[in-house]
Amino acid sequence: MLIKENENLRGRVQQLEISLQQRAEQLSQLESKSEQREWRRGEELRQREDRVRELELELNKERGKEPVVKYVTQTVEVESPATVRQLTKARQRNEVLSERLSSQNERCKQLEEQIRKSDEYSCNLQHKIAAYEREIGKLREELLKEIGHLEERKEEAVKAAASCSAEHFQNLQDQFFTLQKRLTALPPTLRSMKTDYASLRSQVRNFSEFYGAAINEAKKQISAAISEMSEANKDLLEKYRKEVALRRKLHEQLVELKGNIRVLCRVKPVLKEDQHEEGQSVVVTTDPNNESSLTVMNKGKNRSFELDKVFQPHATQEEVFQEIEPLVTSCIDGYHVCIFAYGQTGSGKTYTMEGSVENPGINQRALKHLFSEIEERKDMWSYTVTVSSVEIYNEVLRDLLSKDGEKLDIKINPDGTGQLHVPGLRVIEVRSFQHIKKILATARRNRITFSTQMNQHSSRSHALLCITVQGTDLASGSKTTGKMNLVDLAGSERVWKSGAEGERLKEAQNINRSLLALGDVIQALRGRHTHIPFRNSRLTYLLQDSLGKGSKTVMVVQVSALERNLGETLCSLKFAQRVCKVELGPAARKIESGGGLCD
Numbered sequence: 128m129l130i131k132e133n134e135n136l137r138g139r140v141q142q143l144e145i146s147l148q149q150r151a152e153q154l155s156q157l158e159s160k161s162e163q164r165e166w167r168r169g170e171e172l173r174q175r176e177d178r179v180r181e182l183e184l185e186l187n188k189e190r191g192k193e194p195v196v197k198y199v200t201q202t203v204e205v206e207s208p209a210t211v212r213q214l215t216k217a218r219q220r221n222e223v224l225s226e227r228l229s230s231q232n233e234r235c236k237q238l239e240e241q242i243r244k245s246d247e248y249s250c251n252l253q254h255k256i257a258a259y260e261r262e263i264g265k266l267r268e269e270l271l272k273e274i275g276h277l278e279e280r281k282e283e284a285v286k287a288a289a290s291c292s293a294e295h296f297q298n299l300q301d302q303f304f305t306l307q308k309r310l311t312a313l314p315p316t317l318r319s320m321k322t323d324y325a326s327l328r329s330q331v332r333n334f335s336e337f338y339g340a341a342i343n344e345a346k347k348q349i350s351a352a353i354s355e356m357s358e359a360n361k362d363l364l365e366k367y368r369k370e371v372a373l374r375r376k377l378h379e380q381l382v383e384l385k386g387n388i389r390v391l392c393r394v395k396p397v398l399k400e401d402q403h404e405e406g407q408s409v410v411v412t413t414d415p416n417n418e419s420s421l422t423v424m425n426k427g428k429n430r431s432f433e434l435d436k437v438f439q440p441h442a443t444q445e446e447v448f449q450e451i452e453p454l455v456t457s458c459i460d461g462y463h464v465c466i467f468a469y470g471q472t473g474s475g476k477t478y479t480m481e482g483s484v485e486n487p488g489i490n491q492r493a494l495k496h497l498f499s500e501i502e503e504r505k506d507m508w509s510y511t512v513t514v515s516s517v518e519i520y521n522e523v524l525r526d527l528l529s530k531d532g533e534k535l536d537i538k539i540n541p542d543g544t545g546q547l548h549v550p551g552l553r554v555i556e557v558r559s560f561q562h563i564k565k566i567l568a569t570a571r572r573n574r575i576t577f578s579t580q581m582n583q584h585s586s587r588s589h590a591l592l593c594i595t596v597q598g599t600d601l602a603s604g605s606k607t608t609g610k611m612n613l614v615d616l617a618g619s620e621r622v623w624k625s626g627a628e629g630e631r632l633k634e635a636q637n638i639n640r641s642l643l644a645l646g647d648v649i650q651a652l653r654g655r656h657t658h659i660p661f662r663n664s665r666l667t668y669l670l671q672d673s674l675g676k677g678s679k680t681v682m683v684v685q686v687s688a689l690e691r692n693l694g695e696t697l698c699s700l701k702f703a704q705r706v707c708k709v710e711l712g713p714a715a716r717k718i719e720s721g722g723g724l725c726d
């Protein structure tokens with residue numbers, strides 16, 4: 128710090144010296160200027176004095192010219208006018224000269240005044256120079272004092288630094304000595320550590336030599352045991368899978384024999400848009416090794432549901448259709464078939480039945496399969512396929528293949544067959560799969576149009592696609608009539624949950640009336656009642672010949688895996704389990720062999 132201060136002071140002294148030098152230079156410049164001025168003034172004064180002298184001389188000369196004029200004057204007075212004129216001229220000239228003399232005198236006075244002023248000015252300058260010199264002298268003294276002062280402080284600082292560094296040096300020396308002492312003590316410890324390390328290393332080497340072989344042997348044994356175990360596991364898993372498949376097949380046969388309604392369950396995958404709301408934890412789990420069960424976690428307890436088939440959330444549209452395909456074939460063979468999707472709003476019913484343009488659902492895949500089967504059988508059978516499509520909303524039936532959306536009614540066919548028919552319903556004969564694609568698109572479009580006209584009701588209406596396949600055996604002439612109802616039901620929410628009032632309540636009650644009626648029909652079928660209440664709703668009435676005795680029915684129950692839908696999921700699964708138990712009796716083929724209809 129002292130050194131720094133010293134440096135600062137030195138800097139200041141240097142600055143002062145520089146400013147002193149500058150001042151001295153300024154002073155010398157001033158001095159030389161004033162000398163020049165003085166010299167110029169002396170010069171001017173000299174010139175003027177010379178001029179004054181010249182003028183005085185001239186004046187004296189003029190004065191010295193003389194009596195001739197006087198004489199001439201007298202002569203002129205006496206003798207001639209020419210002389211008088213000359214005299215007047217001389218007088219005039221005399222006056223001019225006297226004027227010039229007085230002006231020269233005036234000029235002389237002025238010059239004398241100027242000389243006096245310049246003397247004063249130079250005197251002032253000399254005073255100023257003296258004052259500057261005094262100031263410089265003072266500054267010089269101050270500077271010398273400051274320098275002396277600084278020198279003193281510098282010496283003091285140097286002394287202090289020297290004493291301090293001596294102390295520091297002493298400390299360092301002490302530390303050095305102690306370190307030296309400790310260093311001399313270190314080698315023995317290091318030596319002992321080295322010996323310890325060497326002995327440990329040799330122990331480790333011996334250890335791996337001694338026990339390496341044993342460890343290798345143990346490893347081999349363990350890996351052999353593991354591979355044996357995994358082989359055994361694989362065997363067991365394979366056996367288990369076979370067992371499950373066999374059990375399923377037997378179950379299916381039993382279902383076929385009893386005519387049970389098959390219940391499939393599809394768990395909707397958790398989509399990105401579902402993740403923004405609350406209650407997004409997953410409460411439904413499926414078992415990849417057991418395709419007929421799923422577990423629901425409710426209030427910390429797991430509840431299992433046994434169904435005919437459970438699809439994993441990632442199951443594809445094709446995988447779902449694979450389960451339905453045999454029913455489509457049955458329809459061509461002359462059976463009455465019904466496939467319906469059940470579940471709460473947004474659980475994926477429309478996705479499963481209709482699908483999207485790029486990834487179609489059961490409806491389109493079923494019709495594609497139907498036409499490819501018909502193509503394969505064309506040498507032995509000829510078929511006529513007709514379709515109709517209706518929507519039931521608020522217990523009102525509308526034709527989805529007709530633009531005007533006229534209300535329709537269900538009646539008993541007056542032909543005496545006891546069959547139902549809907550007067551005014553558009554029934555289209557389909558010639559190819561491409562044709563049916565257009566028809567499906569029309570139905571979808573009309574459903575959207577009706578929905579927009581009537582307050583977005585599509586998720587609160589039931590949509591039915593009815594396909595009739597009439598076949599004629601080219602050899603025997605016998606005829607079959609198969610029917611297939613593909614139903615996308617309205618959302619199965621409970622009325623109280625929807626919080627509906629007025630029109631909405633009526634609507635919700637009507638949806639529920641249809642679904643309740645469906646439940647009652649199922650209950651009655653399950654209990655083998657003699658009276659099945661098909662007529663309690665438009666839906667059950669229409670499905671009468673596909674849900675009744677001897678029909679093949681599949682229900683796809685759609686569930687959401689999310690916690691917020693737990694209540695609805697449990698309700699749907701309970702309903703599905705009840706449906707599982709319904710026995711429609713062995714399926715019956717509707718075939719007409721010349722004489723009449725036989726089952």
Ligand SMILES: Nc1ncnc2c1ncn2[C@@H]1O[C@H](COP(=O)(O)OP(=O)(O)OP(=O)(O)O)[C@@H](O)[C@H]1O
Nearest residue numbers: 395396471472473474475476477478585586617618
């Ligand atoms: N398995 C699935 N994979 C991918 N997306 C699905 C799946 N199931 C449903 N979705 C999507 O979830 C949304 C709701 O499905 P969908 O409209 O089929 O439900 P819904 O049960 O018919 O509803 P609503 O009763 O209101 O008609 C749709 O965007 C649909 O594409």
